[in-house]
Amino acid sequence: MAVDYSLYLVTDSTPAILGKKDIIQAVDEAIQGGVTIVQYRDKISDTAKLISVGRRIHEVTKRNNVPLLVNDRVDVALAIGAEGVHIGQEDIGLGTARKILGPGAIIGVTVSSLSEAVVAASGGASYLGIGTVYATPTKTNSKSIIGAAGVRNILQRISSIDENMPTVAIGGLNASNVERIMFQSKSATKGLDGVAIVSAIMAAPDPRAAAGKLRQAIASVPTTMSPQAIENTTVESLLSQVPRIVEFIGQKSPLCHNMTNLVVQNFAANVAICIGASPIMANYGEEATDLASLGGALLVNMGTVTPDGLANYTQAIQAYNEVGGPVLFDPVGAGATVVRRNAVRTLMGAGYFDVIKGNENEIATVLGEGMQQQKGVDSGASTSDDTAKAQLVKKLAARERNVVLMTGSTDFLSDGKRTLAIKNGHEYLGRITGSGCTLGTTIAAFQAVHKEDRLLAALAGILMFEIAAELAGERDDVRGPGTFVPAFLDELYAIAKHVKEGKADWLQRARIEKIGTGG
Numbered sequence: 001m002a003v004d005y006s007l008y009l010v011t012d013s014t015p016a017i018l019g020k021k022d023i024i025q026a027v028d029e030a031i032q033g034g035v036t037i038v039q040y041r042d043k044i045s046d047t048a049k050l051i052s053v054g055r056r057i058h059e060v061t062k063r064n065n066v067p068l069l070v071n072d073r074v075d076v077a078l079a080i081g082a083e084g085v086h087i088g089q090e091d092i093g094l095g096t097a098r099k100i101l102g103p104g105a106i107i108g109v110t111v112s113s114l115s116e117a118v119v120a121a122s123g124g125a126s127y128l129g130i131g132t133v134y135a136t137p138t139k140t141n142s143k144s145i146i147g148a149a150g151v152r153n154i155l156q157r158i159s160s161i162d163e164n165m166p167t168v169a170i171g172g173l174n175a176s177n178v179e180r181i182m183f184q185s186k187s188a189t190k191g192l193d194g195v196a197i198v199s200a201i202m203a204a205p206d207p208r209a210a211a212g213k214l215r216q217a218i219a220s221v222p223t224t225m226s227p228q229a230i231e232n233t234t235v236e237s238l239l240s241q242v243p244r245i246v247e248f249i250g251q252k253s254p255l256c257h258n259m260t261n262l263v264v265q266n267f268a269a270n271v272a273i274c275i276g277a278s279p280i281m282a283n284y285g286e287e288a289t290d291l292a293s294l295g296g297a298l299l300v301n302m303g304t305v306t307p308d309g310l311a312n313y314t315q316a317i318q319a320y321n322e323v324g325g326p327v328l329f330d331p332v333g334a335g336a337t338v339v340r341r342n343a344v345r346t347l348m349g350a351g352y353f354d355v356i357k358g359n360e361n362e363i364a365t366v367l368g369e370g371m372q373q374q375k376g377v378d379s380g381a382s383t384s385d386d387t388a389k390a391q392l393v394k395k396l397a398a399r400e401r402n403v404v405l406m407t408g409s410t411d412f413l414s415d416g417k418r419t420l421a422i423k424n425g426h427e428y429l430g431r432i433t434g435s436g437c438t439l440g441t442t443i444a445a446f447q448a449v450h451k452e453d454r455l456l457a458a459l460a461g462i463l464m465f466e467i468a469a470e471l472a473g474e475r476d477d478v479r480g481p482g483t484f485v486p487a488f489l490d491e492l493y494a495i496a497k498h499v500k501e502g503k504a505d506w507l508q509r510a511r512i513e514k515i516g517t518g519g
Contacts, residue, residue, distance in 0.1 A: 033211025134172030145349035176322030255296025261303035264434030285315030
């Protein structure tokens with residue numbers, strides 16, 4: 001029979017997840033809410049109980065014409081007449097399961113790497129369960145997290161073997177991120193057929209309502225995160241809209257939630273205030289849900305890497321993802337140590353970033369193409385020409401389906417389709433602490449007020465920030481980095497004031513080039 005994998009329920013009967021609910025009733029309610037296929041998973045009970053409960057669940061699924069699979073236990077699947085099984089890499093072999101259950105059985109296989117996916121797809125699997133996708137606040141082990149990029153790589157590879165092979169993502173999925181993973185993981189040739197959900201349904205007080213919410217989210221997967229991007233294809237069209245977006249900052253005073261280190265918090269707060277935003281410095285993840293509800297943006301600055309810090313970052317990222325709030329990731333010093341490289345993997349698997357900002361080495365590390373070990377937070381000497389840098393940001397933006405900024409003497413900004421070189425700024429920005437972090441603060445605030453074109457919003461923030469730096473650096477009262485900082489804050493404030501008065505002469509300084517990167 002034709003199988004709908006779109007909302008795949010994996011049961012969990014442990015008290016920590018199921019609570020005091022009856023598992024049979026929970027499955028029934030979940031199906032009423034929109035679940036299309038069920039996997040009965042119980043790693044604790046004895047065989048007799050598995051068969052007893054499995055039969056009762058099967059009565060419910062048959063009544064609703066929904067397939068029932070059993071996790072791992074081929075013998076239980078045969079005993080209850082289930083439609084198939086789902087097996088992991090350490091369970092019974094796919095070939096053996098197929099011989100026992102026959103050619104008509106549904107047999108799914110968990111895969112987390114290209115090699116595992118190829119073996120399963122070539123070996124006769126009915127579908128693939130791809131994951132673990134996302135980290136959770138209590139599970140940040142980067143080795144088991146593949147993120148959207150890992151899912152996309154598997155989808156791309158599988159499409160060359162069998163483009164019709166059904167696939168579902170699993171791991172850390174809920175109503176806050178299913179749209180994102182289905183959007184972000186889609187490769188050029190293949191997308192996901194569904195998502196596998198455990199606790200988001202089984203732990204919910206109302207499984208039917210929880211399933212219904214997920215069903216709605218699956219039906220609302222966006223085709224783009226920048227719906228107006230198609231209208232803004234020239235530098236001229238982009239620049240013409242910058243003053244209006246700068247004015248929005250002053251009108252809306254968006255909250256800019258900074259998760260950053262103590263060294264730059266004061267400077268970041270002052271920059272946010274001068275551009276017209278409302279800053280808050282809050283590194284505790286428990287606050288994120290309340291803050292995300294205020295309509296602002298989140299900046300995750302990976303300045304200090306600790307297990308507690310990663311858990312707090314993860315909690316905040318997911319809180320903003322849940323309400324569609326913009327998130328900017330600044331992977332400070334990403335290539336400096338193994339700990340930081342693992343932290344990048346963990347955070348990239350924690351959720352969706354609307355913007356990733358970093359220097360050349362940091363961007364290369366996020367992409368997985370680190371050049372050499374970083375020395376602190378500095379990029380170090382570059383061996384790449386401008387074309388290679390532009391290709392790097394375009395490649396990462398296309399993979400993550402977001403906006404990527406590589407900072408340097410020339411900045412490169414891309415959304416995977418449009419790529420810009422920006423040549424504004426001043427040398428003093430490289431002589432003070434926190435200039436990169438505060439640029440992130442600025443861009444995050446701009447993302448909060450203009451969601452229709454993420455690249456345009458980022459560009460507006462970059463130009464305001466870097467042109468203010470130029471104006472400050474040229475002032476007679478600025479003699480070096482020490483006098484530059486207060487002058488820079490003054491010029492940010494002045495630009496915001498001028499825009500409010502309808503003046504945009506400052507924007508004539510913009511030096512932008514739209515560049516082709518091939519591919």
